[in-house]
Amino acid sequence: MEKYTVSSDSSDEEQRYSSSSKEWSKSSDHADEIVEVNGFQVLDSQLTQVMAIFEKHPDMASDFNLENQQLRNAYMGVLLNLIITLCQPPTDLTMDDLNKADRTILDLTKAGLKLHWLRQKLDEAFQKEEKQREIKAQIRSLEEKVKKRKLSLSDIESDLKKQKPAALAAETPFDFSDIV
Missing domain, CATH: 1.20.5 (Single alpha-helices involved in coiled-coils or other helix-helix interfaces)
Incomplete structure (x- = not known):
């Protein structure tokens, strides 16, 4: 199982990526290196997070069969953004945020990613939101x-x-x- 490799001879198209509000590009002097982790190209600054995901959930992408590298990268970007969203304090998460996260997990799962672990965390976030509503009502x-x-x-x-x-x-x- 290949953990990661630094991709230095990538094409310009592979080096530009846009997902949600984040963009990365080699055009900047301070741009991160692009690193490959289990078939996904990610920024060097995201390496630790992506490696942690694959270390804890090695079979996460075993059924993920997209050949298009840009789509693979986009899916990973969406997954990372989703995790960042769920890391926000419960007071900052709205029910709308949680519902969007729910739909996103469903889409990522349909694409072949095994995200039962993330589904559990989202369910916990929903429970915290419900508990928070109950406490506020009390x-x-x-x-x-x-x-x-x-x-x-x-x-x-x-x-x-x-x-x-x-x-x-x-x-x-x-x-x-x-x-x-």
């Missing part, structure tokens, strides 16, 4: 109860302030002049 409910009780307490304090003068008046003894 917080709103508790805040409403606190607000109502504060208003009730305020009303009771107001009544107490009104009763104190009456209580003081009832406790005042009669004066001699009041009786005579």
Whole structure:
């Protein structure tokens, strides 16, 4: 199993890649080298992530049979972007993000990538989102109860302030002049 090889004599077309909002190209002086990992050409800066994927999930691409190198690279780029999306804090992920990730995993799986491990993480993200919604609803409910009780307490304090003068008046003894 070939881990990776540096691809230095790639054509210009193979060296240009666009996926989502990321672009890479050899035209820049600071451009990464293109490295091949298990038949996928990736940027040298992505090597660690791609190697980690294949080390943990060596059969991930065993049913992935696309011959077009650009498409293979694009699929890997989409997979990496998807993983980056799922690495965001749960508070930054919207339900729309999770639904898009779900559709993306479905598409990647249809193409032949074995992503059961990523599906599990997405399911966990959905569960976290649901839990977060439940907790936020509970917080709103508790805040409403606190607000109502504060208003009730305020009303009771107001009544107490009104009763104190009456209580003081009832406790005042009669004066001699009041009786005579």
